[in-house]
Amino acid sequence: MMIPKLYKYPVLLMLVATTLIGCATTKTEQTTPTVAAEGPTDGVFGPDALKKLTPSCRGDKALNIAFFLNTQNNTFVQAMKSGAEQAAKECNIKLDVFDAKFDTTTQINQIEDAITAGKYTAFVIQPVDSVPIVESAKNAIDHKIIVSVTNSPLGDAADRYPGTITYVGHKEIEVGKQAGQMALDALGEKCGKILIVSGLAASPITQNRTNGFAKNMSRNPNCKIVSDQPADFDEGKAQSVIENLIQAHPDAALVYAHSDNMASGAITALKAAGKQLKVVSVGASEQGLKLIASGEMYGTIYFRPFIQGQLPTVAAAVVARGAAIADIAPYYNDSGNQIITRQNVTDFRAEW
Incomplete structure (x- = not known):
């Protein structure tokens, strides 16, 4: 069955949209939140897209869909898995979930083995590393398998990679710019030295979040990034990184963490050392929102991992049930x- 084409939604509509019952949402009474000038609200808004797509994903015949996660040892990704499982219930999907444990070779082998198995109608891929996974995704497409991508675009694509049906998530260079805007707002004209706690060293997500941040920080010559150390999106590693960095840079003014769980680790290290640096982050975890409310963290960027798991799975099912790829938006912004x-922290609810 063909479904209506989707269009971009105005910002005000985006802010009052709600998701399916059972999914964590922003409150309907939410007032307009701060949006960075250089962080565009492009892409079709994910919660609105779910309302349109979900009725078309259902069918009497069960679909076999494989979901390839980059890891399951992460509360953000666990929320993505829960979203995919919700889609499986709604769309009559037999869902198999694969855990790459943050290893690119493992993920490539998992995808290739799933192609060989010949049982899957569609794949949903959360790449460990966007570039090496491309050939396996192409191989799946060549075998007439529907491919949907989430959390990080494939290859050097800004959104939908050619041949795949969609990308759900964020444009990470813009996420970095928004984090940079928060840092500029937090520090003011005086600015100062900045420490970055990044994710996986080779990941395009990590590179883009840093590059976008650095671009915005360059607007103020008083801002100086003095260190950028990976902590693999791990809270304990982030704590250790900051323990070392504040000894090397005792006069640092701000920490930029690539995720809220790493921000939490950084704040633990700062408190133990009696330091009161500003902290900005990404992700809007439950812990992150608590740290903002208490004044221990300046701000974060809203991510909805449940939708990052649910929406690409629903979209894959819709295409599997007869919709054309042209009826699926090339990019869905989850939040x-x-x-x-x-x-404005009380206007939001965390999904992880």
């Missing part, structure tokens, strides 16, 4: 690129 600070 509307919203910045959360202490001024």
Whole structure:
């Protein structure tokens, strides 16, 4: 069955949209949050897209879909898995989930083995590393398998990679710019030395979040990034990184963490050392929102991992049931690129 074409939604509509029952949402009484000037709200808004797509994903015949996660040892990705499982219930899907344990070779082998198995109608891929996975994704497409991508685009694509049906998530260079805007707002004209706690060293997500941040920080010559150390999106590693960095840079003014769990680790290290640096982050975890509300973290960027798991799975099912790829948007923004600070933190609910 063909479904209506989707269009971009105005920002005000985006802010009042709600998701399916059972999924964590922003409150309907939410006021307009701060949005960074350089962080566009492009892409079709994910919660609205779910309302349109879900009725078309259902069918009497069960679909076999494989979901390839980059890891399951991460609360963000666990929320993505829960979203995919919700889609499986709604769309009559037999869902198999594969855990690459943050290893690119493992993920490539998992995808190739799933192609060989010949049982899957569709794949949903959360790449460990966007570039090496491309050939396996192409191989799946050559075998007439529907491919949907989430969390990180394939290859050098900004959104939908050719041959895949969609990308769900964020444009990470813009996420970095938004984090940079928060840092500029937090530090003011005086600015100072900045420490970055990044994710996986080779990951395009990590590179783009840093590059976008650095681009915005360059607007103020008083801002100086003095260190960028990976902590693999791990809270304990982030704590250790900051323990070392504040000894090397005792006069640092701000920490930029690539995820809220790493921000939490950084704040633990800062408190133990009696330091009161500003902290900005990405992800809007439950812990992150608590840290913002208490004043221990300046701000974060709203991500919705449940939708990052649910929506690409629903989209794959819709195409499997007869819709054309042209009826699926090339890019779904899961959360509307919203910045959360202490001024609006009560307007949001975490999904991880």
